[in-house]
Amino acid sequence: MSSYHLDHLQHLETEAIHIMREVAGEFERPALLFSGGKDSICLLRLAEKAFRPSELPLPLLNVDTGHHFPELNEFRDARAAQLGAKLIVRTVEEAIAKGIPSRNSNSTAASAAPAAMKKRPAPRSVFSVSATVSANGIQKISVLKSGISITAVSIPAKTCACFP
Amino acid sequence: MSLSTTSPRPVDILRFNTCGSVDDGKSTLIGRLLYDSKSLMEDQIEALERSADITGGGQINLANLTDGLRAEREQGITIDVAYRYFATPRRKFIIADTPGHVQYTRNMVTGASSANLSIILVDARLGVIEQSRRHTAIAALLRIPHLVVAINKMDLVGWSEARFLEIRAQFEAFLPRLDIKDVKFIPLSALNGDNVVEPSPHTPWYAGPTLLGHLETVHIASDFNLTGFRLPVQWVNRPNSPTDAALHDFRGFSGQIAGGIVRTGQKLLAFPAGIVTTVKQIWTYDGVVDEAFCPQSVTLVLEHDIDISRGSMLVALDHLPGSSCDLQAEVCWMHTRPLQVGKKYFLKHTTHTVQVVVTELIDKLNMSTLDSESAPAALAVNDIGEIKLRAARPLVFDGYATNRLTGSFILIEPGTNATVAAGMLRAPHDVFKPETADYVI
Missing domain, CATH: 2.40.30.10 (Translation factors)
Incomplete structure (x- = not known):
């Protein structure tokens, strides 16, 4: 086989970079969701791969449910500062105070709130590339792309589980 | 440092889409592939078995696995194509799953636009219907390199070889009018798993591979275009305050290579300016490389200061567009x-x-x-x-x-x-x- 060959992760990475650059090129107010978790860390590295040596052309956005470990939030802030990235943190309480209704009033604050947050601000400004990381490196990168156009939706982590 | 293969045993990706009319067994087939290739999470299997006890009289309903599309529609989320993933030791697979109704033909076009292979599902009892012809015509139009005609529900026609050959003849009557190079016909039962992952004891007259066997071995290495370099510029990479002071004057053009190979020192024509320039550097996050190829995402630094922005295209001089x-x-x-x-x-x-x-x-x-x-x-x-x-x-x-x-x-x-x-x-x-x-x- 010739050397002009990408393995599956290189292939997915090159597509993920393509999508991030399309978002930066086409959208008015893009943002990259960044919680500090493993999936977010993977996405942030992909963003670096897409835009370096420039600054990231999109801010990092985190919706703080109030249920995160404090260490996670510390890491989130430190990593953003380390990369010189702009970080926007908003809380669930703000959404509730503004009266954005949740889809299911019986569910707990933690699960209802993200649904409420997704309802309003997400579609126009946020796109999602999801990823799963294990101890030995990136295992799964799932890019939401329709082939011809780019589909900007965010779907629950379980439905985008990819390569075992 | 090279961007080319680094893992000892390269594993490639096959992208395919499944086309079928309603009730041809598309969801069951995808469910069967996921289930038999052991690609399901434990909790998904548990949920399946639970629902089987309640509603299915002990029989697992594989179609429930791929009800994502329906669920997403009910939630009011617009989703044209659902991508599903599974893997075997030989290959990784991405399935573009689109709804089967006639009104979703456009979704199939979207899902198939990046596919290496298309599976056309046919109900053995019904044979070729208009949707089969439509899906085959679209696959041909999109130049999908490989086609599989999966003749499903063979158990309902008594595993009849004559019926299989009859449906194959129905296809072969119109295939010559379409430009399709590679077509494979496979008799199967998605519900029972015959010829999906394991060979069926019911089809001694069929000597070909199982569906998964074919998906694992079909040759796709040449599906990417390596002649005629093309780089549509996505984004101009010009740092305002680079971390490295040496990159103060960095001006690169970022994009995903849409065809061919590019090397340092190569002459390129920049559109729409129509001016020839030379590649000074091929920049990637993992280091500068000497050459890059389709479909890599790279950033090119050029010798000359030409007006290039998003929407411009850099092309090779030997294969002009x-x-x-x-x-x-x-x-x-x-x-x-x-x-x-x-x-x-x-x-x-x-x-x-x-x-x-x-x-x-x-x-x-x-x-x-x-x-x-x-x-x-x-x-x-x-x-x-x-x-x-x-x-x-x-x-x-x-x-x-x-x-x-x-x-x-x-x-x-x-x-x-x-x-x-x-x-x-x-x-x-x-x-x-x-x-x-x-x-x-």
């Missing part, structure tokens, strides 16, 4: 408002968007007969036809048959921003002829 305002293309119409002569749209081609007007409807494909009807009055939703367009500015393009990336486009309706068509360009009449005196290879 077409550059014209007059375009001819096959389109799949995707909107309920029909396509008519004189209408204006935005045409998005690679990273470039330009205004166009439809100047002529040449023909329309009749899905029942696969004949073309010339000079139709309009193209309605899900129609496929050939049209002529005139663009406000020249488009730099290749024929879709040469390059699927630089030969495809979408039409966008002004005002609503709806995607109204997917298009495949005909090869340009003439390649670009540079006028500048410094054009010397």
